[in-house]
Amino acid sequence: xxxxxxxxxxxxxxxxxxxxxxxxxxxxxxxxxxxxxxxxxxxxxxxxxxxxxxxxxxxxxxxxxxxxxxxxxxxxxxxxxxxxxxxxxxxxxxxxxxxxxxxxxxxxxxxxxxx
Amino acid sequence: xxxxxxxxxxxxxxxxxxxxxxxxxxxxxxxxxxxxxxxxxxxxxxxxxxxxxxxxxxxxxxxxxxxxxxxxxxxxxxxxxxxxxxxxxxxxxxxxxxxxxxxxxxxxxxxxxxxxxxxxx
Numbered sequence: 574x575x576x577x578x579x580x581x582x583x584x585x586x587x588x589x590x591x592x593x594x595x596x597x598x599x600x601x602x603x604x605x606x607x608x609x610x611x612x613x614x615x616x617x618x619x620x621x622x623x624x625x626x627x628x629x630x631x632x633x634x635x636x637x638x639x640x641x642x643x644x645x646x647x648x649x650x651x652x653x654x655x656x657x658x659x660x661x662x663x664x665x666x667x668x669x670x671x672x673x674x675x676x677x678x679x680x681x682x683x684x685x686x687x688x
Numbered sequence: 689x690x691x692x693x694x695x696x697x698x699x700x701x702x703x704x705x706x707x708x709x710x711x712x713x714x715x716x717x718x719x720x721x722x723x724x725x726x727x728x729x730x731x732x733x734x735x736x737x738x739x740x741x742x743x744x745x746x747x748x749x750x751x752x753x754x755x756x757x758x759x760x761x762x763x764x765x766x767x768x769x770x771x772x773x774x775x776x777x778x779x780x781x782x783x784x785x786x787x788x789x790x791x792x793x794x795x796x797x798x799x800x801x802x803x804x805x806x807x808x809x
Contacts, residue, residue: 624759637757682808
């Protein structure tokens, strides 16, 4: 009787451990600003320069993205990746990004780390 | 004695006139800029604030972008692209379609002058 009770407890413990792991994994998928910062080097060449305009492949004013909404950044990157939004450079860059990369970058630019 | 009494009476009037002219001069100079900014703000409050928030700084959904502090040229590009169909979003295409080039410039000017987005490295 006693050991049966213990078994139940261990079972509960295992379930809660699995849930904790799952929950922390899904929390991580929300975006890590530190990882985003490391990834942002490829963005800084254009987005890190105030009032920058691309000259190639076309003249295009580069938007400010510091403080932009994280979900908007992710959506924009997804749209570039699928081709729903068209800019050759951004499409090329977005094509190399995973969902996790996008979440990390969005988190970094949105400034979640400052909160 | 009468002459000395007249002096202090006239001097404040001259100062007041000079002061009034000095006040009006910069007002006259900035009237055009103010009018243009007011038009941008009026249009922004009417058409954009419902989704992008007051001053374009408090969007109502996470997927709606912040506009406050965005680069002028980028805002012009975005609205122009929506208007001609180069960029596609059901709501924004409908919003941008009736805008004139002048209105796009006024809106872009207004939003770019608000505090908000930054250039982050």
